Amino acid sequence: ERSLKGAFDDYMLKEIHEQPEALGRLLEPLRGPGAPGRAPLGRGARNGSRTLPNGRGTSEAQVAGLRWLPELPTNVDEVWFVACGTAYHAARLAASYTDELADLPSRAELASEFRYGQPRVGPRSLVVVISQSGETADTLGALREAQRLGAPTVAVVNVEGSTIGREADQVLPLRAGDEIAVASTKAFTAQVVAGLLLALRLGQARGVLRPERSGGILEGLRLLPEQVAAMLAVQEARMQELATRWRDRRDLFFIGRGRDLAVAMEGQLKLKEISYLHAEALAGGELKHGTLSLITEGVPVVGLATQPDLAVKMAGNLQETRSRGAEVLVVVGPEAEGVTELAFMSVVLPQGVDPLLRPVLAVVPLQLLAYAVAKGRGLDVDKPRNLAKSVTVE
Numbered sequence: 001e002r003s004l005k006g007a008f009d010d011y012m013l014k015e016i017h018e019q020p021e022a023l024g025r026l027l028e029p030l031r032g033p034g035a036p037g038r039a040p041l042g043r044g045a046r047n048g049s050r051t052l053p054n055g056r057g058t059s060e061a062q063v064a065g066l067r068w069l070p071e072l073p074t075n076v077d078e079v080w081f082v083a084c085g086t087a088y089h090a091a092r093l094a095a096s097y098t099d100e101l102a103d104l105p106s107r108a109e110l111a112s113e114f115r116y117g118q119p120r121v122g123p124r125s126l127v128v129v130i131s132q133s134g135e136t137a138d139t140l141g142a143l144r145e146a147q148r149l150g151a152p153t154v155a156v157v158n159v160e161g162s163t164i165g166r167e168a169d170q171v172l173p174l175r176a177g178d179e180i181a182v183a184s185t186k187a188f189t190a191q192v193v194a195g196l197l198l199a200l201r202l203g204q205a206r207g208v209l210r211p212e213r214s215g216g217i218l219e220g221l222r223l224l225p226e227q228v229a230a231m232l233a234v235q236e237a238r239m240q241e242l243a244t245r246w247r248d249r250r251d252l253f254f255i256g257r258g259r260d261l262a263v264a265m266e267g268q269l270k271l272k273e274i275s276y277l278h279a280e281a282l283a284g285g286e287l288k289h290g291t292l293s294l295i296t297e298g299v300p301v302v303g304l305a306t307q308p309d310l311a312v313k314m315a316g317n318l319q320e321t322r323s324r325g326a327e328v329l330v331v332v333g334p335e336a337e338g339v340t341e342l343a344f345m346s347v348v349l350p351q352g353v354d355p356l357l358r359p360v361l362a363v364v365p366l367q368l369l370a371y372a373v374a375k376g377r378g379l380d381v382d383k384p385r386n387l388a389k390s391v392t393v394e
């Protein structure tokens with residue numbers, strides 16, 4: 001087992017460090033113009049209702065650049081992303097991407113809730129299930145229910161031969177490599193990028209995406225693995241230092257708005273899963289509606305403000321926690337550098353990264369923090385108590 005972990009103490013740390021490589025693999029087809037000779041992924045359409053991407057409003061080269069992705073139906077009115085756990089946080093981001101780039105009302109739903117809410121999905125609803133293992137019982141149940149209701153389905157899975165991967169109409173494999181640690185890390189960042197790729201593909205196929213926009217995002221994606229590597233290199237020691245300070249605190253709060261809320265949710269889940277500290281994520285605007293009563297002297301708060309349009313609002317929220325004595329770690333975009341003044345420690349994302357890609361970078365220090373806190377507490381990070389890697393019961 002030691003040899004599989006290589007130089008790392010645990011699978012989780014190894015998998016955190018494998019993220020640049022995993023993303024590079026997922027994005028490999030983007031290298032080279034039009035990625036000639038690459039067969040499309042996934043299977044052919046199961047029924048005859050699929051329409052070919054019409055390429056309207058896009059340049060040929062850019063459509064070609066994404067041709068390796070599964071062919072998606074353009075005759076839909078909405079997109080649902082359905083998943084559990086960490087994959088659900090990726091689903092929230094994916095929904096924000098299809099909403100913006102494919103101009104389709106999009107939502108993320110917990111797989112464990114999907115079937116019981118009498119989901120109004122049908123042939124004009126694209127249902128995308130996201131699952132690392134491809135075996136999660138609730139996610140599989142949701143997939144089957146969506147299919148029963150006539151919705152076209154796509155699975156984003158890491159384990160290609162999995163039940164979910166086999167049963168969905170189309171598959172986008174993550175290619176992140178085996179993920180052994182219970183707490184998901186490299187699968188998460190790959191799921192977020194996969195969601196973005198699907199949104200680009202759908203936006204292009206529907207002819208609603210300007211070529212300059214998609215070109216800019218594709219360029220950003222090419223740079224992303226390097227940027228993740230740089231984030232790891234710079235933040236690991238800093239997060240260790242912060243973990244030493246925070247490791248015996250009782251409650252930690254993660255705050256964000258919009259896409260940053262999904263990152264906050266993922267950050268708190270990582271910490272809870274492996275450190276057994278209580279952590280809670282909430283939307284910045286909700287602080288005043290209750291949780292502020294728990295923010296007192298020395299309470300750790302992780303504030304995310306990576307989205308330029310929400311930075312001012314988040315700064316206000318973080319100020320509210322600061323003035324009650326909170327110890328704040330901020331993860332911010334370069335425009336929000338002012339927010340760092342109220343922080344105990346800050347992580348500033350590099351210049352020039354599209355806001356859509358920022359969650360992938362922002363989550364990395366939070367993974368490192370959770371890992372370092374759990375290690376500092378002497379816990380088995382790969383196999384946390386009571387949790388399983390793949391939950392095959394409902």
Ligand code: G6P
Binds near residue numbers: 084130131136389
């Ligand atoms: C379990 C794992 C989590 C994972 C969730 C969904 O709870 O411990 O890491 O996010 O299941 O799993 P899936 O394989 O469907 O992504």
